[in-house]
Amino acid sequence: xxxxxxxxxxxxxxxxxxxxxxxxxxxxxxxxxxxxxxxxxxxxxxxxxxxxxxxxxxxxxxxxxxxxxxxxxxxxxxxxxxxxxxxxxxxxxxxxxxxxxxxxxxxxxxxxxxxxxxxxxxxxxxxxxxxxxxxxxxxxxxxxxxxxxxxxxxxxxxxxxxxxxxxxxxxxxxxxxxxxxxxxxxxxxxxxxxxxxxxxxxxxxxxxxxxxxxxxxxxxxxxxxxxxxxxxxxxxxxxxxxxxxxxxxxxxxxxxxxxxxxxxxxxxxxxxxxxxxxxxxxxxxxxxxxxxxxxxxxxxxxxxxxxxxxxxxxxxxxxxxxxxxxxxxxxxxxxxxxxxxxxxxxxx
Numbered sequence: 001x002x003x004x005x006x007x008x009x010x011x012x013x014x015x016x017x018x019x020x021x022x023x024x025x026x027x028x029x030x031x032x033x034x035x036x037x038x039x040x041x042x043x044x045x046x047x048x049x050x051x052x053x054x055x056x057x058x059x060x061x062x063x064x065x066x067x068x069x070x071x072x073x074x075x076x077x078x079x080x081x082x083x084x085x086x087x088x089x090x091x092x093x094x095x096x097x098x099x100x101x102x103x104x105x106x107x108x109x110x111x112x113x114x115x116x117x118x119x120x121x122x123x124x125x126x127x128x129x130x131x132x133x134x135x136x137x138x139x140x141x142x143x144x145x146x147x148x149x150x151x152x153x154x155x156x157x158x159x160x161x162x163x164x165x166x167x168x169x170x171x172x173x174x175x176x177x178x179x180x181x182x183x184x185x186x187x188x189x190x191x192x193x194x195x196x197x198x199x200x201x202x203x204x205x206x207x208x209x210x211x212x213x214x215x216x217x218x219x220x221x222x223x224x225x226x227x228x229x230x231x232x233x234x235x236x237x238x239x240x241x242x243x244x245x246x247x248x249x250x251x252x253x254x255x256x257x258x259x260x261x262x263x264x265x266x267x268x269x270x271x272x273x274x275x276x277x278x279x280x281x282x283x284x285x286x287x288x289x290x291x292x293x294x295x296x297x298x299x300x301x302x303x304x305x306x307x308x309x310x311x312x313x314x315x316x317x318x319x320x321x322x323x324x325x326x327x328x329x330x331x332x333x334x335x336x337x338x339x340x341x342x343x344x345x346x347x348x
Contacts (some may be wrong), residue, residue: 002059003033006051009044015052023069033069045070078123084223087121089314089341090203092218092227092255094248096240098209101263102230103131105300105333108159108317109228112327112334114161115317118201119146121156121163125218127188130168135314136160143169144308146196153196160318165195174186188214191306192221219253225341226258226332233284258340259295260285261333264302268325276301295340298333301325 004016015021015035022034037045049068053265056066084090091107103126110122124132133139138161145152145179156163167187197203205222209212218224227248231241241260248255261287266276281304289296300306307325309316 002055004054005055005059006048009047016193017047020048022071029061029063030065030067031060032069034069034071036071041114050300082194084197087200087223088197088204089201089225090205090222091258091337091341092205092207092224093230094207094227095209096242096244097130097237100209100230100232100237101300102209103135103206103259104306105228105230105263105330106204107132107135107315108311108330109334109337110162110202110204110305111160111246111315111317113204113338115331116334116338119199120161121165121197121203123190123192123195123202123203123205124164124166124168124193125188125205125214127214129169129208130166132164132166132206132344133168133338135310135313135315136164138164139168141169148196152192154191155196161313163197163200164168165191171326185223188217195270206283215247219248219255224255226256226314226344228258228337230263231288232264232286233278233281235281235284238284238288242292243286245294256344257294258344259297259338260289261300262286263300265299267302270304273325293337297336297340298329300329300333325346 003021006141007013008017008018008020011018020032022036025031029072035045035049035053048300049070052068056064086286091103091108091109095102103124106122110120114120116205124130132143138157138159141157141159144155146155147153154165157169158164170191201221202310205218206217228240229235231237245257247253248257263278265285266278266282268274268276285299286296288294289342303326305324306316309318316324316326319327
């Protein structure tokens with residue numbers, strides 16, 4: 001067949017072999033067929049269409065009247081619940097802007113949930129700035145595959161009773177990750193769907209900051225229970241929180257906001273553990289929570305130990321042998337998160 005001489009420029013295989021030619025109709029010198037694309041925005045669609053016309057003119061008849069109908073293949077996708085049957089609850093930890101300590105909250109929330117006896121997973125979905133490998137001190141981990149059914153899945157790394165997966169395990173984190181939006185979304189979707197989580201009570205997702213394609217990909221891929229939005233007390237950070245809430249409330253996403261976490265809420269010196277200094281302002285996140293009728297899940301102090309524990313790969317929430325304000329603050333966030341999830345379950 002003439003069209004077997006036409007290749008997809010990206011895949012290097014011919015269109016017949018790829019199943020991209022359908023509904024061929026021939027009436028004399030009139031030739032009509034469908035060229036089935038995988039996406040409407042395929043950058044090679046016009047080139048492939050022209051190549052098809054040229055191939056028929058070369059291998060069949062130069063006088064042929066060729067009509068190429070560009071169509072999109074409709075793929076029946078399983079629902080997120082069908083794709084992740086063993087994950088009971090998925091919690092997105094998001095922020096409207098960077099630098100508010102979102103990853104620190106995500107890591108310590110996962111550790112605190114695991115301390116309750118729950119089975120916990122943690123995804124580092126911050127494609128451009130993966131930090132989970134550093135915060136768990138597992139930068140040099142190798143990822144292995146495991147076959148389940150007809151498909152091979154990536155096996156998460158386990159540490160502190162938490163199953164971990166990060167794009168940082170798959171790329172050289174010493175080099176800048178330069179991906180356009182579709183490439184980043186595709187890589188993240190592969191990370192989400194090709195990891196074997198097995199039984200998980202709470203899957204915590206460390207989201208990239210902001211509102212964009214990556215957030216939409218996660219929302220449409222995972223069976224999300226709800227989102228937590230992290231902020232600092234400053235007005236400039238709180239303005240981004242409002243945009244984050246509106247994103248999750250968008251009809252196309254429609255994810256419940258479980259609550260806010262105010263990070264760096266106050267400074268407590270080690271030598272004055274009972275003193276609180278509100279260097280970034282006081283109660284900003286609490287006031288916003290009341291205005292928007294969204295729970296405030298907790299206030300995390302600004303103390304050196306939290307930053308150091310993240311850099312050392314031993315999250316501060318692990319400190320169960322001593323009762324510290326830091327570990328207690330993160331446990332309060334975990335307990336309040338569980339309460340909000342229970343409320344959601346009871347309203348279904």
